[in-house]
Structures are given as structure tokens and as C-alpha cells.
Amino acid sequence: MQDNAPVSRESDGKDLFSKFDPIIKMREDLLSSGVEDPFNLVMEQVLSPTRAICNGRETILLGTYNYMGMTFDPDVVDAGKQALSDFGTGTTGSRVLNGTYQGHKDVEDALKEFYAMDHAMVFSTGYQANLGIISTIAGKGDYIVLDIDSHASIYDGCKMGDAEIVPFKHNDIEAMEKRLKRIPEGAGILVVLEGVYSMLGDVAPLKEMVAIAKRHGAMVLVDEAHSMGFIGENGRGVVEAQGVIDEVDFIIGTFSKSVGTVGGFCVSNHPKFEIMRLVCRPYTFTASLPPSVVATAATSIRKLMHGSDKRAHLWENSKRLHAGLKALGFKLGTETAESAIIAVIMPDLGQGAAMWEALLKEGLYVNLARPPATPGNMTLLRCSLCAEHTTEEVKTILDIFEAAGKKVGII
Template identity: 35%
Template sequence: MGILDKCRNYDDAEEVRQLGLYPYFREIDSEQDTWVTLHGGKRVLMLGSNSYMGLTNHPRVIKAAIKATEELGTGCAGSRFLNGTLKIHRELEEELAEFMGTEACLVYSTGFQTNLGTISALVGRREYVVTDKFDHASIYDGARLAFGEYIRYEHNDMADLERKLQNISPEANKFIVVDGVFSMEGDIAKLPEICDLAEKYGAEVMVDDAHAIGVLGPNGNGTAAHFSLQSKVAMTMGTFSKSLASLGGFLASEASVIEFLKHNSRALIFSASPSPANVAAAREALHIIEEEPERREKLWENTRYMLDSFKEMGYNTGVAETPIVPLHVGDMMTAFTMCHRLEEEGIFINPVVPPATPPGDCLIRVSFTATHTRDDLDFALDVFRKVGIEMGVIDS
């Protein structure tokens, strides 16, 4: 067997393509908006986007990106560490630190790299990183890359977290890393209990707020602020690829942590910095989030309406409590077929299947934005009722 034989023999995706149900890499010909145009011309309601504030095509955000490109070019041609730090990187870091209520902040090229570069740099030999089993893949990969020991606890199970912490030597340094909002289940981390356990067992806490920035907290400033726990959370990461309508990531923390990461985080030092357009777009999106709290209110109004309506219809929404709502629909073929039928009826959603879920518990992951209108949502509910009954996922 050669190393590439696994590729040459790989036909999982092709089997689904042959059935006409392949749901990935679908091409979109329009901007990311509440309605998008699929390649071929079909208009569909977007219920699979993470643009919670609906800012990816906001005129101010687009204008800021164009202006930055015209003034500063298309790329930085180097890493933050060397020739790739511009004044706008530093200015955005200062504004994000203020927004998050931390001493300092560090901008990375993606959220994935933020987690990878932070966790792997911080957890050294004989130190422990402890994560929730449903944390994002970038946390998992960052923990695997670190030289320290890696332990996972059952999803949001505080008794299991305590058991895991008890089994670690009291003298060892411990780092708990947890998603603020879980990206598939749509539930919120039990941060008050996590912080209490961290205090009891001498651990530091890092929160991944990829899905919480803009969404949770009095100003959209994340999960720690939502629980008034900023003083107990050592570090928060965020991404620009969701509410901030761009591409990039950041870590907000005390100045000494940022200083250490600037000189030890390989994903930062050995990768090019985010382009002027990305930085300027994220910055303008941040300003709009701060200026227009009504966006967050609308997002939550939409979320409550849809969660209640799905439950009334008989859908199993699991533990969802945020704008991410997973519908538990059964096996993989049901999820793929449902995704296909929903698209035929004018709705774009993302199916979530093994290994991201157990085999018989696949999800239709639906997410909402501040820019969905009540008409959009009522249209969606009609389609979900029709397709759910047709597929036998809900009763008529």
C-alpha cells in the first residue's frame, strides 16, 4: 500500500454525489446575504451562515475594505513578526482589547490559527490542557500540537470536568479551554461552574468566542461578559469570520500573555498577516456592532421565534439556546436527503454527519442572522413543516 492509496481508493464523497445528494462545496454566485443565488441561478434563503450581524455586504464594511486596499494594497507579504504589521493591525488590536475589556489583544490570520497558535504555545511539558469533547477542531488540534498532556471531558458535564481535574497532580499547571457557544449544538458553556472548578483546582480558563462575539454579552463582547465573569477568564479568542464579517482571528488577554505569544506563537510568527481589506472590514464591522445594539436584539428575537416554532412543530432542537439551532433528524441519508429537499424548496442549510455526530443522530444545522425578516422566517417554517412531514422527521 502506498501513501496515496487511501486517496486513490477514497469514494465516500463520490457515492453521495452519485445519489445527487452531495451537500458540500456548493457554489454561490452572489454576495453572502439573507438570500443568495446558487450557481445555476436558484435563489435560496440562507440559513447556514455565521454572519450573525448580517454585515458581510454592509456598504460601510465594503467601503472600508476598498479604501484599505487602495491605500495599503492587497496583501502584507509577510508575517506580523517581520514585515507584515501595519498601523491598522495595531489599531484594531487596541479597539478589540477595549471592546473585550482586556489589557491587550493579538490579531491572527484566522480563528483556527489563533487557537492552534495559542494553545500549542502555552501548554508545555508536564502541563495539562483540558477541553470539552464538543470544542472546535482548532482547539483539539492546538491541544494535540502542544507538548503537554491533553484531557477531554464529556460535553458540558461539570461532574466529569471535576473528575478529570481531580486526577491531575495538584502541582501541575492546568488550562481549561472551552467554546463559549458550541458551534454545532448551539448551547452555551457552563462558564460559572467552569470558573469555580478552575479556581478550586488552580486552572486558568480560555474561552473560544467565535460564535459569541456580537451575540452574547451586554455589548456583544462575549460569553464571559454574558456571565459577568471577565475577571475569571484569562483569555478569550474570537474570529472575524462570523459577526465581524471578514477573515482573521484574535486573542484578548493580559499584556504579558500577548507579549509572550507575539514571540512564541508559531502560527502567528510563521504565517502571513491578514490583509488590509480583512482588517479594515473587521474594524468597521466592530464599529457597527457597537453603534447598533438593535442588531443583537433582532438576532435574539429571530432566534426565540424560530426555536419556539421548531419545537411547536415537533422538531427535536436538543440543547440549543442561541442563534445556532440543530435539528436532530436521524441517520446520514435522512440528513443528506433533507438538505437536498430543503434546497429544492428554496432553503440553504448545513447537514452535520459522522464523525461530527454519532451515526444515528445527524443534524440539520440552522443558523439565524439579524437581517432575517419575519417573512423570511415564516417562509422557512412553511418549508420545514412540509419537508419534515415528508421525511417522517415530524408528525403531520
């Protein structure tokens, strides 16, 4: 008898997919109602930052996070083409080995200039930026105090670093301070906040929260993924708008929203920050971004420094759409327009999916957000405005929402 004979597990082995059964059932129930799969839409052709062909029909895009409309900017596209021609398709290596090209230094210089900070570190995705920075800064024996509605990448960074996770009620200043008071004296503390929360589009009271965090000796990290380029006089985010940019220790952001490409970053003034390049595993052990991507990012970031007119128009679009949806009788995630995200709250997932499909058939794409990703088990139609949406397009969007809302019975 052979000792290394394979062991059969056909009869008693655990199905590792069984944990997903509730989600599988939810999806099957949703599709059995006859609606199109809202999580598998294919854009057959992208025409502009605000238009695409979906299901053979020209569709207005209202769910892409392309806030500043940089994806088709001629200078940005040309920079990517030139880098692709000059440096090829990829680096095939980590930043600490062969993966740092001149373009990677250029985009980090652009970030340092944009934020007026001493250090910038670029990751291959925004998710990786949170995963890497948080897991490296706060480890076993440290404490991370964070808003309970924080992004999945923030929670995953906490788990990977093995720090003690201390969540508090969303945007609740008093709850945050109570958690900080309970942390043992002398412990390392990182407070993690977001400028704009992506589900409801609401803004954090950073001015008060940062002040409290500093009184308790904590370092502060703010994720500005959904506010970079748009909020603040220079587009530096909520930290700039609320006057605390010089008080925070780390700002995390992404290239996949206002910058219009892919990648993530962290900027900081901490004098020891550069050591992160050697100790941050998601940075050290990941292939770097392709040269064409960093070239588009650097060009886009430098153009965003002079994007005040675009920012003003995006604010007009946001206020106009929020007021219009509210007037039509839709329930929204915020009382006023706080960002470029406007969340329309649906009664349940079934009606939310029906509304999503009705909008798509009328030529409008939005995001359908569902539990457990959403706060309070809400179903949301998440609208993300773009600086390239015209005033006429916003009016058309409102007309489509009214027609679809009446058809489905939401209004």
C-alpha cells in the same frame, strides 16, 4: 551500478489515501442515491447577508454564521475599499517582519476597546488563533482539560503543543472537576471551554466551570467564536453574560462570524501576554491579513459595540424559529433557543441529505453536518440565524421546513 538509482515502490508501497476509504465510500454511497453533493454547493451570486443565487435560484441563507449581518454593511465595505486602494492587496510578510501595517494595530485597538482588555493579538484565521495560543501556552508536561466536544482547532492546538490532553463529558461540571483533581500537584493546567458549541448551539455553564478551574489553580481559555457580537449586554459573549469575563485568562474569537470577514484573535489581561508575538509559531511564521481585511474588521467591531438593536432582533429570530420548528415536530439539539444556532436532528445521513436537498430546492440553504464531526454520531441540519433575517423570512423558513419535512417523511 549507480548508488542513487530510484527505488521502485509500485508493488509494495502503501497507499497513503487508504485511511480515507471509509469517508470516500460514505460520499460515494450518498451521491449514488441521487442527491446533490451537500458539501460542494456553489453560490453563483451573493445578494445580501441573507440571500444568494444557488443553482440559478434565489435562496434564503440559513447556514453562513453571518450572525450580525455585517458582510454588506456600507461602512464596513467602504473601509475595505479604501484600504485596498491605499495599501494594496497584501502585506507579503509576517507580523514580526514587514507584515504589521497601521490597520493591524487599529483592529487590535478595536478589540481591546470592545473587550475592555489590555492585550489583543490578531491571527490570519480563527483556527490559527486556537492552534497558536493553545500550543504555545501549554506544552510538554502541562495538562489541558477540555470539553470532549471541543472544536477541531482546539484539539489540533493541544497536539501541536504536546501537552497531556484530559477530556471530560460535554458540559458536565462534575466530570470536569474529577479530571482536575487527578492532575499532579504543581503541574501547569489550562482549561479550555467554548461559550457556544457550534454543532448543537448549546451554551456552556461557564460560571460554575471557571470557578472550579480557578480553585484548582488552572488558567482558563474560552473560545467565543459563536457568541461574540450577539450574546452578552455588549456582545462580548457568554463570559460577559455569565459574569466571568474578568476571571478568564484568554478569550479566543474569529472575524469570520459576527464580524463578517476573516481572521482570528486572542484578548487577555495577562501582564506577560505580549511575549506571545515572539514565541507563538503560527503567528510568527504566517503572513499577516491583507490591509483591506483588517480595515473591514476594525470598522465592523466598532459598529458591533453599538449593536444592541441588532442583538435584540437576532434573539427574536432565534426564539421564533426554535419554537416554530419544535411545534412542527422536528427534533432539536436544545430544549430552548440558547444561541443563534439551531440544530435539527435527522434520523440518519441518508435522510438528512435528502432533507437538505429538499430544502435547497424550495429555496433554503442550511448546513448538513455529519459524523464524525458531530457529537454522538448524529446527522444535523444546522441553522444559523442572522440579525438581517426579517420576521417574514423566518416565517418563510418555517413554511419551507414544513413542506420539505413532509415530503421526505421526517415529520
